[in-house]
Amino acid sequence: MAKTVLLIEDEPNIVEAIRFLLARDGWRVETHGRGDTAMDAVAKHRPDLIVLDVMLPKRSGFDILRDLRAAEDTRHLPVMMLTARGQSKDREMAEQYGVSRFMTKPFSNTEMLDAVRELAEA
Amino acid sequence: MVSFNILIAVCFAYVAFLFGIAFYADRQAARGRLKFLRSPLVYTLSLSIYCTAWTFYGAVGNAARTGLEFVTIYLGPSLVMVGWWWLLRRLVRIGRAQRITSIADLISSRFGKSNLLGVLVTLLAVVGTTPYIALQLQSVTLSFSVFSRDMSAGFMQVDLASTAFWVAVGLMLFTVLFGTRNLDANERHHGVVTAIAFEAIVKLVALLSVGAFVVWGLADGPADILTRMDASPIADWQIRPGRWAGLIFLSAAAFLCLPRMFQVMVVESADERNLAMAGWAFPLYLMLMSLFVLPIAVMGLELLPKGSNPDLFVLTLPLSQGWDGLALLSFLGGFSSATSMVIVAAIALSTMVSNHIVMPVWVSLRAPGATVSGDLRQVVLTARRVSIMVVVGLGYLYYRISGGGAALASIGLISFVGVSQVLPVMLGGLFWRRATKVAAAAGLITGFAIWLYTLFLPSIGGAGVLSKSVMQDGLFGLSVLRPQALFGTGGLDPVVHAIFWSMFLNSLVFFAVSLFTFPKPLERLQGVQFVNVFEHSQGPRGWTTAGAGAEDLLVMSQRILGAQQAQRLFEAEARAQGKLDHLPDSSPAFLERLERELAGSVGSATAHAMIGQIAEGASVSVQDLMAVADEAAQIMEYSSQLEAKSAELGHTAKQLSEANEKLTRLSVQKDAFLSQISHELRTPMTSIRAFSEILRDMDALTPADQTRYASIIHDETLRLTRLLDDLLDLSVLENGQVALNMEPVNLHDVLNRAVSAALAPQDDVPIRILRNIVQEDVDLISDGDRLSQVFINLISNARKYCTASDPVLEVAIQKQGNDVWIDFTDNGDGIPSHQQPLVFEKFARLTDHARAGGAGLGLAICREIMNNLGGSVAYLPEQGGAAFRVVVPLKS
Numbered sequence A: 001m002a003k004t005v006l007l008i009e010d011e012p013n014i015v016e017a018i019r020f021l022l023a024r025d026g027w028r029v030e031t032h033g034r035g036d037t038a039m040d041a042v043a044k045h046r047p048d049l050i051v052l053d054v055m056l057p058k059r060s061g062f063d064i065l066r067d068l069r070a071a072e073d074t075r076h077l078p079v080m081m082l083t084a085r086g087q088s089k090d091r092e093m094a095e096q097y098g099v100s101r102f103m104t105k106p107f108s109n110t111e112m113l114d115a116v117r118e119l120a121e122a
Numbered sequence B: 001m002v003s004f005n006i007l008i009a010v011c012f013a014y015v016a017f018l019f020g021i022a023f024y025a026d027r028q029a030a031r032g033r034l035k036f037l038r039s040p041l042v043y044t045l046s047l048s049i050y051c052t053a054w055t056f057y058g059a060v061g062n063a064a065r066t067g068l069e070f071v072t073i074y075l076g077p078s079l080v081m082v083g084w085w086w087l088l089r090r091l092v093r094i095g096r097a098q099r100i101t102s103i104a105d106l107i108s109s110r111f112g113k114s115n116l117l118g119v120l121v122t123l124l125a126v127v128g129t130t131p132y133i134a135l136q137l138q139s140v141t142l143s144f145s146v147f148s149r150d151m152s153a154g155f156m157q158v159d160l161a162s163t164a165f166w167v168a169v170g171l172m173l174f175t176v177l178f179g180t181r182n183l184d185a186n187e188r189h190h191g192v193v194t195a196i197a198f199e200a201i202v203k204l205v206a207l208l209s210v211g212a213f214v215v216w217g218l219a220d221g222p223a224d225i226l227t228r229m230d231a232s233p234i235a236d237w238q239i240r241p242g243r244w245a246g247l248i249f250l251s252a253a254a255f256l257c258l259p260r261m262f263q264v265m266v267v268e269s270a271d272e273r274n275l276a277m278a279g280w281a282f283p284l285y286l287m288l289m290s291l292f293v294l295p296i297a298v299m300g301l302e303l304l305p306k307g308s309n310p311d312l313f314v315l316t317l318p319l320s321q322g323w324d325g326l327a328l329l330s331f332l333g334g335f336s337s338a339t340s341m342v343i344v345a346a347i348a349l350s351t352m353v354s355n356h357i358v359m360p361v362w363v364s365l366r367a368p369g370a371t372v373s374g375d376l377r378q379v380v381l382t383a384r385r386v387s388i389m390v391v392v393g394l395g396y397l398y399y400r401i402s403g404g405g406a407a408l409a410s411i412g413l414i415s416f417v418g419v420s421q422v423l424p425v426m427l428g429g430l431f432w433r434r435a436t437k438v439a440a441a442a443g444l445i446t447g448f449a450i451w452l453y454t455l456f457l458p459s460i461g462g463a464g465v466l467s468k469s470v471m472q473d474g475l476f477g478l479s480v481l482r483p484q485a486l487f488g489t490g491g492l493d494p495v496v497h498a499i500f501w502s503m504f505l506n507s508l509v510f511f512a513v514s515l516f517t518f519p520k521p522l523e524r525l526q527g528v529q530f531v532n533v534f535e536h537s538q539g540p541r542g543w544t545t546a547g548a549g550a551e552d553l554l555v556m557s558q559r560i561l562g563a564q565q566a567q568r569l570f571e572a573e574a575r576a577q578g579k580l581d582h583l584p585d586s587s588p589a590f591l592e593r594l595e596r597e598l599a600g601s602v603g604s605a606t607a608h609a610m611i612g613q614i615a616e617g618a619s620v621s622v623q624d625l626m627a628v629a630d631e632a633a634q635i636m637e638y639s640s641q642l643e644a645k646s647a648e649l650g651h652t653a654k655q656l657s658e659a660n661e662k663l664t665r666l667s668v669q670k671d672a673f674l675s676q677i678s679h680e681l682r683t684p685m686t687s688i689r690a691f692s693e694i695l696r697d698m699d700a701l702t703p704a705d706q707t708r709y710a711s712i713i714h715d716e717t718l719r720l721t722r723l724l725d726d727l728l729d730l731s732v733l734e735n736g737q738v739a740l741n742m743e744p745v746n747l748h749d750v751l752n753r754a755v756s757a758a759l760a761p762q763d764d765v766p767i768r769i770l771r772n773i774v775q776e777d778v779d780l781i782s783d784g785d786r787l788s789q790v791f792i793n794l795i796s797n798a799r800k801y802c803t804a805s806d807p808v809l810e811v812a813i814q815k816q817g818n819d820v821w822i823d824f825t826d827n828g829d830g831i832p833s834h835q836q837p838l839v840f841e842k843f844a845r846l847t848d849h850a851r852a853g854g855a856g857l858g859l860a861i862c863r864e865i866m867n868n869l870g871g872s873v874a875y876l877p878e879q880g881g882a883a884f885r886v887v888v889p890l891k892s
Helices: A012-024 A038-045 A061-070 A088-097 A109-121 B004-030 B040-050 B053-083 B085-097 B103-110 B115-150 B160-179 B190-218 B222-231 B241-257 B259-267 B274-291 B293-303 B310-320 B324-365 B375-402 B408-431 B437-459 B468-473 B494-516 B521-531 B550-561 B563-576 B588-602 B604-614 B622-697 B703-734 B747-759 B784-801 B858-868
Strands: A004-008 A028-032 A049-053 A079-083 A101-104 B743-746 B768-770 B779-782 B808-816 B819-826 B872-875 B883-889
Touching: A004 A012, A004 A038, A012 A028, A012 A109, A012 B622, A012 B703, A028 A038, A038 A061, A049 A061, A049 A109, A061 A079, A061 A088, A079 A088, A079 A109, A088 A101, A101 A109, A109 B622, B004 B160, B004 B190, B004 B324, B040 B190, B040 B259, B040 B274, B040 B324, B053 B085, B053 B115, B053 B190, B053 B241, B053 B274, B053 B293, B053 B310, B053 B324, B053 B408, B085 B103, B085 B259, B085 B274, B085 B408, B103 B115, B103 B259, B103 B324, B103 B408, B103 B437, B115 B160, B115 B259, B115 B310, B115 B324, B115 B375, B115 B408, B115 B437, B160 B190, B160 B324, B160 B375, B190 B222, B190 B274, B190 B293, B190 B310, B190 B324, B222 B293, B241 B259, B241 B408, B241 B494, B259 B324, B274 B293, B293 B310, B310 B324, B324 B375, B408 B437, B408 B494, B408 B521, B437 B494, B550 B563, B550 B588, B563 B588, B622 B703, B703 B858, B743 B747, B743 B784, B747 B784, B747 B819, B779 B784, B779 B883, B784 B808, B784 B819, B784 B858, B784 B883, B858 B872, B858 B883
Parallel strands: A004 A028, A004 A049, A049 A079, A079 A101, B768 B808
Antiparallel strands: B743 B779, B808 B819, B819 B883, B872 B883
């Protein structure tokens, strides 16, 4: 059974690109485009991995990460965060909240795939 | 027969005796046996220097010429002693409290220690006293000549000028010897005062003896004298009330103001309680002095040949009767009167001259910062001695120049009027706190000038200083300025005329100027000290010993007295106290002694302040207070300057902090902005990169996918371009560098362009736009393209964000004054109130990215455009949907 990745990202073109890449790599890709309902989506899809954008409508990616780490089920769930702001401050905050992997946009496709594979195996 | 040699011998013997008395008194004083020297008797007798040769000889002459008028000269002082006793007490108290050294010092000290006033009063005193000293020389010389004339047989002819010269020299020597033997803190001269007291007795005994001889020797007792009086021409003299009043006032004023009277009455005064006895004893003395004046005058006129000088009756009457011994006694009485006056006057004047003229000049000539050492003492003494010689020398000179011609009494009156000019300022200073220094100087100068012009100058030779034409027609030919008939007041007695005008104008100027000027702080403080002297001082006060360190005192004393002298003084004191080391205890007695020592070098006030600085808890003098007040004022000023600086610094710091806050805010904004730009740039680039890698790396893509991915890349590049365009546009608009193309446009045309541009690219989302073509027909002068850009933005936003199922945008136009309002209102949900303030901020995209399709700069650009066009754009709350109002000026 294929592993499930939940992609929480509001930019449609980026969603399409990542979905294309991960689906070709054998993942079942679920997507969600808003911050405020992201935790519901996690509960609903019960993903093996989450790719989380920082800037989301209604709710920040950091808040979602904190909730994930606080909840029993998702405490050890691999979470890869994406940010377009490219500030070291964001990376520090993400690491502080317990992110598994942090990646700055734009990324190369192989980089993204390697990272996801690593997280899945770990 | 008294030979000239005997006369000279008697003179020398008498002087030697006086020397002895003075010397003995000084010795007693040095040993601290002061009881007798400070007794009321000595004080009262010393006041008798008021009775000079003028009164001794001149009173009889005066009586022979003007009857009882001579009494006025005695009445004035008696009235002062009896009636104005409280004024004298006040003077003496002030003199003690302020350590006043002369009348010039009194005036100077009262008006803020003004040396100008000191100099003025000193000059006035010197000019006023010089004729008086000349008068004394003249009387002594004349008395010599009497003997020479009457006994020319055994006599060589006496040269009057050389007699006057040698008398002057003798007086100088005596005064220098006893007046400047030492410098005393309180300017007291016990030797001189005692000698004067003795001379007072000689004067009185001489005059009483001659009187008794005349009444009981020449006449047959009092009754006989009274009958002879009635028969004599003296009985014909009329009392002139004006002149009497004037002379009584004058002698009272002079009694208070004469430098020599001030010297004995205030400066030499040991204890103000002595005034109680002097109050009745001195008038009694004056009464005794005047008792036999009339009898002597009457008998002189009767017995002596016509044309005899009545000023010399006191001598010539006994001589003519062959009573040589009595004549000799009388001569000694006159001699005593003259010498005592000259000596005290010279001491008083030399104190003034050296303190107010010589010392200030000497100090100012010395290099500043030069240390004050023991030699200052010698300088002061030398200044005093030279001043004494100058003062007596001036008297002699005046005597030679005036030729000794004028009647004795008139010279005396002229002097009196001169020195009385100090009276208004003195009384004003003692009782009126509002009196000012400037006013005092103005009053003194006024009185002095009028005295010179109306009395003094006319007196020295009618044709000498003031020409006949000036005397008769007035200065510059103005009759109102005639010296003896100012403002048409002719017919008055010249002396009364001068008294009236000089005192009147002097007081008037003093009073008026006081009202128009303000006393300086020091003047005010001194004024309080003088006017309220009885509240501020409790008589003599000693030092308390608390805190006066002997080492400190020694260090200070060495600086002033010189090391050796100071150490000797301290060692002697330590021995006297029975201490083994060289430092004595700083007992009150020692402090006072030390202060006296120092005062001789640096002046009493300074010495008092210096000791006061070291002896804590000591009575504080005004000088100390002022020094402290000055310092305090400086400190206050400095501290207020510091405060101002500190406030300034605080202000600057606040400004800096505000600037810093602003910079921090700007920095945060800049970071946020850069972060936003980064996001807006990286987001499309992420898609572009991802899909371009897919297109490059994946072979098995369907053509449809290939096209689709390529078009995504294409859209995202367009989005990037749009973002960059917007950023550049915004930057240009914000910096005000935009080039506007202002031209006549019609609002309807601009809206048409905007609507078609906003709706053209996508027709998928229909939005109805309600317009009013009639309203829209407004002609503007504006930049049509820019205005259209704003409208496009607003219409696109409505199309993008209006949530209504049937979206409608209404465009309403209204003219308001010089503006036209264009309202864009849709029927959606509008913008939540908490977000309304943010809509015009950069990157304030309120909804998600997908629907926005822009970078969130649209409204920010709109706002900048409208600012540049001189209008505005604002969100209108509570309109049902989202509503924006654009305000455009009809003409820019």
